[in-house]
Amino acid sequence: MEKYEEKYGEYPPAFITLSPTKVCNLRCKGCYAASEATSKDTLPYNLVEKILDDIRENWGVHFTVISGGEPFMYRSEGKTLLDIFDKYRDIFFLVYTNGTLIDRAIAKLLAEFGNVTPAISVEGFEKETDERRGKGVFKKILRAFDYLKEEGVPLGVSLTATRENAHLFMDDELYDYYFEEIGVTHMWIFQYMPIGRGYNPDLMVTPEQRVKMLKQWRKCMVEKKYFVADFWNSGVVASGCIAYGRDGGYLYIDWNGKIMPCVFVPFYVDTVYDIYSKGKTLTDAIQRPFFKRGREWQRKYGYCRYHKVKINNWFMPCSIRDHYENFVKNIHKGEAKPEDENAAQFIKDDEYFGKMVKYDDELEKLTDPLWEKFLKEGKLD
Ligand code: SF4
Incomplete structure (x- = not known):
């Protein structure tokens, strides 16, 4: 890593998120990936190997997030996701999955490999999950939880918060249910981001809801000792935005090999097909001006390992x-x-632009004073 730092003046990313296939067996409302059962968008297995070899050898990476599509639907060159986990036992995988394909046999294998933790997508409790994901899905998820627990695989959940279900995230019930009754060890909350199928800025949690969720998140972490990550309220524990291949951060590669700064920044310059066919690596991809401009903004905004900068509102x-x-x-x-x-x-959408900018202005007015208070007094109330 020192050689990387000497050459580029910063450390490499700590991990990647890889979505090896867009194929999914469900069709959830508002899926950010706009996934579907018939999609042909899948990365060839030999390319997945190349990516994992690249980050392990050149960046010293031993942690990878797998997303999708539904990762357990991945098929290529006669291989599945399980072949990837088996081959790369020195990489720990966090897998975002709908959980419906995890049976006893898969749970047993995950336990044997010892390098995987699934985060199963739910939308709240049974009612909310079945409404968005399809009738009967929650019961299948409960079965998957049982298999995983019985085989000793650590498990988590991931949830999407929207303006409509934000109330669920503002009191203890949801968190107590998953951590105490189900026995998850990690929870990931993704506040709805208006990208993907049917994107709609009016579904984002409001700035007021976001602040209430922030206070609840802090309570979960500090008082209840639950491991909850709330994107974007948890920015403070990651020293801000972790995208653009930031040092200690990450980048995202989708089923078509497009190399993007983040799952929620759906724009790219290179694909893995481009770079590897020219004998280059992911390091070259993150030296592109688009990625550099993102890192430059992060540094100015508050992330800087080397110099003291004013830390803006995380x-x-x-x-x-x-x-x-x-x-x-x-x-x-x-x-x-x-x-x-x-x-x-x-x-290119002016109305979208207007709504996003208005949202940001309102959020700033609400959270700037909170941030100043937090910096001075270490509390939010
Ligand atoms: S752009 Fe940065 S802060 Fe936003 S979702 Fe991606 S990593 Fe998180």
Whole structure:
């Protein structure tokens, strides 16, 4: 890593998120990946190996997030996701999955490999989960929880918070249910990001809801000792935005091999096909101006390992959602290509731009004073 630092003046990313397939057996409302059962978008197995070899050898990475699509639907060259886990036993995998394909045999194998923890997607309790994901899905998830627990595999859940279900995240019941009754060890909350199928800025949690969730998140971590990560309220524990291949941060590669700064920044310059066919690596991909501009913004905003800089409000850390105008004008700059049709549309959409900027202004007014108080007194109330 020292050699990397000597050459580039910063440390390499700590992990990647890889979505090896867009194929999914469910069709959830508002899926950020716009996944479907018939999609052909899948990375060849030999390319997945190349990516994992690259990050392990060149960045010393031993942690990878797998997302999708539904990762357990991955099929290529006669291999599945289980072959990846088996081959790369020195990499720990966090797998975002809908959980419906995890049976006893898969749970047994995950226990044997010892390098995987699934985070199963739920939408709240049974009612909310079945409403968005399909009838009967929650019962299948409960079965998967049982298999995983009985075989000794650590498990987690992931949830999407929208304006409509935000109330669930504001009191103890949801957290107590999953941590105490189900026995999860980690929970990931993704506040709805208006990208992907049917993107809709009006579904984002409101700035007021976000502040209430922030207070509840802090209570879960500090008082209840639950491991809960709330994107974006947890920005403070990650020293702000971790995208753009930031040192200690990450980047995202999708089923078409597009190399993006983050799962929620659906724009790219290179694909893994481009770079590996030219004998290059992911290191070259993150030296592109689009990625560098993102890291430059992160440093100015407050992340700097080397020099003291003023730390701006990490209660609004997101480079795209919380600072949309800056993203469009100073990071994207009309240069990076959209990942899909949805991204091609929203980046040119004036109404979308107006709504995002208004949201950011309101969020700033609400959270700036809170941030100042937190810096001075270490508390929010
Ligand atoms: S761009 Fe936003 S979602 Fe992505 S890492 Fe940065 S803060 Fe998180």
